[in-house]
Amino acid sequence: MARNRKMRVIGGVDTHANSHHAAVILMNGRRLGDREFAAIEQGYGELLAWLRSFGRLAMVAVEGTGSYGAALYRHLHRENVRVIDVDRPDRKTRRHQGKSDLIDAYAAAEAALSGRATTVPKARDGLVEAIRALHVARASAVKARTATINQLKALLVTAPPELREQMRQQSRDALLEACLRLRPGADLIAAGARGAPCTGGHRSGVGCIRSLVPLHRSSLCVRGEVRAAAQGLLSVRGSLSVQAPCGVLLRRVSVVRHSDRLGVA
Incomplete structure (x- = not known):
């Protein structure tokens, strides 16, 4: 033809x-x-x-x-x-x-x-997409850190008595630092065969936490991108938090960036 x-x-x-x-x-x-x-x-x-x-x-x-x-x-x-x-x-x-x-x-x-389909796609690039990627990475790190800390505390339940008593009253950060300094030694091995793998497991768990994305740095990155994408949004009390769900965060940024198209004052 x-x-x-x-x-x-x-x-x-x-x-x-x-x-x-x-x-x-x-x-x-x-x-x-x-x-x-x-x-x-x-x-x-x-x-x-x-x-x-x-x-x-x-x-x-x-x-x-x-x-x-x-x-x-x-x-x-x-x-x-x-x-x-x-x-x-x-x-x-x-x-x-x-x-x-x-x-x-x-x-x-x-x-x-x-005419059944009339939707104009989102560009999915620029600052909004950067915020989406940073928020997903941060949310994943928070979830992994929480799971690892919970596992560490669960290991302490069955730890040797002397180790459990030493760690029981520690704050979260102090507990992580103390577990990071643990080494399987002759004293713990003599106290019981279970002492060595227990201390090794605690130290490995803390190492996993340390290897995660630094959450404070990722929060600063998200805040910086939001500030560049929607000037003044972070200054409005209660309007936005980097801990907000990704969908809520991006919707609020989009409203500010496209207020003229959406008819929002």
């Missing part, structure tokens, strides 16, 4: 970790073709060139712009292509039409054509 360069077409993309399946339709819904591309920078360029070879590209509907399709969306956005975020087909549609990469790619394009 001779391709009319004046025809307006819509692309649809079903995204995956290693490959993306693209499809093209006309503005009247006629299906023109489909093809699979590698999920790499070169593949994104080939995908866009292939879509444009069918005519004037009106828009591209991408499934999963918040996960596997994030890099593809950024590439299309840089090329000034209108991108629509499309949800996965619901169960009813999958039961009637089946489930395959080809079907999902055409379904994405048809959802954009019909």
Whole structure:
């Protein structure tokens, strides 16, 4: 079929970790073709060139712009292509039409054509994405540190009596420092065979805590990025904390950064 360069077409993309399946339709819904591309920078360029070879590209509907399709969306956005975020087909549609990469790619394009999909994807870059990454790293470190401290205290329950009495009244920080100085020695080995592995286990647990991301430093990083992204937000009493859930933190930053678009005074 001779391709009319004046025809307006819509692309649809079903995204995956290693490959993306693209499809093209006309503005009247006629299906023109489909093809699979590698999920790499070169593949994104080939995908866009292939879509444009069918005519004037009106828009591209991408499934999963918040996960596997994030890099593809950024590439299309840089090329000034209108991108629509499309949800996965619901169960009813999958039961009637089946489930395959080809079907999902055409379904994405048809959802954009019909107007069922109109969402503009988030850019997922810049300061907001930096805050998201820092907050995830900090939350993971807090969770790991808490679990390790709880395990350390549980080990003290079955520790030798002389060691347990010595550590019982210690504060958390003092307990960590004391356990870090423990060494399996002849005195503890003589006191009981269980003494040596117990002290080694305590010291290993404290070493795990020390190897975690410094939480104070990560908190400062989050605060610095928030301050750069939303001037004045941290100065409002009770408005924000780096301990807030990631979704709450990013929503508040987004409201400040996009108050004009959201109509927020």
